[in-house]
Amino acid sequence: MHIAYISNAYKGILNLNEEESMHCVKVLRMKVGDVFCVTNGQGLLFDAVLCETHPKHAVVELTNPRRGGDKWNFNMQIGLAPTKNSDRIEWFLEKATEIGVDTVSFFESFHSERRAININRLEKVAIAAIKQSIKSRLPQINDIVPFEKLIKQPFDGQKFIAWIDESIQNTLATSYKKDSNCFVLIGPEGDFSKEEVQLAIKEGFVPVSLGKARLRTETAAFVACHTIHIINSL
Amino acid sequence: MHIAYISNAYKGILNLNEEESMHCVKVLRMKVGDVFCVTNGQGLLFDAVLCETHPKHAVVELTNPRRGGDKWNFNMQIGLAPTKNSDRIEWFLEKATEIGVDTVSFFESFHSERRAININRLEKVAIAAIKQSIKSRLPQINDIVPFEKLIKQPFDGQKFIAWIDESIQNTLATSYKKDSNCFVLIGPEGDFSKEEVQLAIKEGFVPVSLGKARLRTETAAFVACHTIHIINSL
Numbered sequence: 393m394h395i396a397y398i399s400n401a402y403k404g405i406l407n408l409n410e411e412e413s414m415h416c417v418k419v420l421r422m423k424v425g426d427v428f429c430v431t432n433g434q435g436l437l438f439d440a441v442l443c444e445t446h447p448k449h450a451v452v453e454l455t456n457p458r459r460g461g462d463k464w465n466f467n468m469q470i471g472l473a474p475t476k477n478s479d480r481i482e483w484f485l486e487k488a489t490e491i492g493v494d495t496v497s498f499f500e501s502f503h504s505e506r507r508a509i510n511i512n513r514l515e516k517v518a519i520a521a522i523k524q525s526i527k528s529r530l531p532q533i534n535d536i537v538p539f540e541k542l543i544k545q546p547f548d549g550q551k552f553i554a555w556i557d558e559s560i561q562n563t564l565a566t567s568y569k570k571d572s573n574c575f576v577l578i579g580p581e582g583d584f585s586k587e588e589v590q591l592a593i594k595e596g597f598v599p600v601s602l603g604k605a606r607l608r609t610e611t612a613a614f615v616a617c618h619t620i621h622i623i624n625s626l
Numbered sequence: 627m628h629i630a631y632i633s634n635a636y637k638g639i640l641n642l643n644e645e646e647s648m649h650c651v652k653v654l655r656m657k658v659g660d661v662f663c664v665t666n667g668q669g670l671l672f673d674a675v676l677c678e679t680h681p682k683h684a685v686v687e688l689t690n691p692r693r694g695g696d697k698w699n700f701n702m703q704i705g706l707a708p709t710k711n712s713d714r715i716e717w718f719l720e721k722a723t724e725i726g727v728d729t730v731s732f733f734e735s736f737h738s739e740r741r742a743i744n745i746n747r748l749e750k751v752a753i754a755a756i757k758q759s760i761k762s763r764l765p766q767i768n769d770i771v772p773f774e775k776l777i778k779q780p781f782d783g784q785k786f787i788a789w790i791d792e793s794i795q796n797t798l799a800t801s802y803k804k805d806s807n808c809f810v811l812i813g814p815e816g817d818f819s820k821e822e823v824q825l826a827i828k829e830g831f832v833p834v835s836l837g838k839a840r841l842r843t844e845t846a847a848f849v850a851c852h853t854i855h856i857i858n859s860l
Binding site for chain 2: 461462483487490491492524525526527563565566603604605606607608611614615618619621622623625626
């Protein structure tokens with residue numbers, strides 16, 4: 393079944409935005425009375441009936457609000473530096489949204505090759521992913537801030553910094569305690585600087601490894617996110 | 627450090643192939659005496675010294691053969707149907723190679739949208755991934771065969787079919803026993819047909835879920851591969 397996104401929808405009669413209207417009316421050629429599904433990105437799914445087929449401002453009626461199945465009892469935040477090739481970040485975001493992530497925060501790091509992100513584009517990727525995987529919750533995407541600022545933000549849960557160093561014996565999988573919130577920092581393509589690691593440790597981040605393999609930034613971020621889900625499923 | 631791939635290299639003085647020669651000589655502008663690393667894709671890494679800078683048939687001397695760190699005590703095979711968009715399969719292969727997979731086998735399924743793969747292209751993706759992540763072992767990629775044929779091939783280990791059905795309570799993470807070989811089948815975009823699931827069960831494949839999220843084929847394949855690594859790391 394087709395699924396559309398209406399930000400902040402709660403109930404009643406509403407407009408689809410231009411993109412969603414176009415998709416329903418022009419691409420899928422829906423008619424008045426056709427039924428589909430709507431996600432509001434904040435935990436609710438609805439049945440939707442098309443009431444008016446305007447190609448830019450289609451009207452829908454939402455009924456039967458219900459909680460989506462994509463709720464987990466921990467909060468997961470991934471902090472990462474954008475990759476040089478922005479496709480790779482978009483890929484991570486799509487995949488992390490599919491398996492489930494609460495917050496993705498970007499930071500500027502000493503070795504960062506890219507110091508800006510297109511947050512509108514990333515939000516579109518996340519919206520497409522929640523629609524594709526019928527999710528009711530849209531991850532929060534936080535625009536890029538300096539590393540020092542991100543690590544000083546309050547976070548109520550376990551904090552980890554995934555970092556490539558032979559001295560690190562503990563893995564994220566064995567260090568993370570299930571059912572708890574967690575925030576995992578993933579380094580840029582040139583990894584964290586020693587100073588950044590020291591700063592993060594001072595702020596309570598625990599150094600962990602993601603295993604023996606040397607991973608690309610976006611793979612590491614996805615692997616961290618999936619590791620937390622697996623540990624919580626055991 | 628640069629890493630090149632020479633299939634079946636064991637020791638001594640050898641030629642790089644045309645692509646690797648071009649990369650070393652033209653792109654990286656290496657000189658005689660420059661040192662880099664070579665993987666043979668079969669478990670060995672070497673120190674390599676450039677002896678001749680021919681742009682198509684560069685000559686190298688390999689010394690100091692050593693086993694790569696990318697050896698695990700189980701054999702993992704992922705069987706999947708190619709996705710309609712072949713980029714998604716290439717993405718899976720890149721990521722699975724990064725985290726580690728032994729064999730990737732493609733099959734034709736009742737709901738398959740694509741019935742052919744470009745195995746040469748996929749091998750190039752896997753070679754690029756082992757070079758990027760300094761792996762000594764190249765995954766084996768098996769060309770597409772009918773589903774019925776693939777599931778009848780002998781496999782010494784646990785066999786699973788990951789399939790979307792509410793009746794399935796067991797997850798791959800809780801069903802897989804660590805340190806054992808495993809073969810996981812992942813369905814096509816329209817999922818397996820009921821007949822295919824029955825055939826697989828008859829051949830000893832155990833139905834499992836990959837969790838609550840509805841995943842794309844390539845995400846499911848990667849998630850299966852990573853789940854096995856995590857369970858073995860606990």
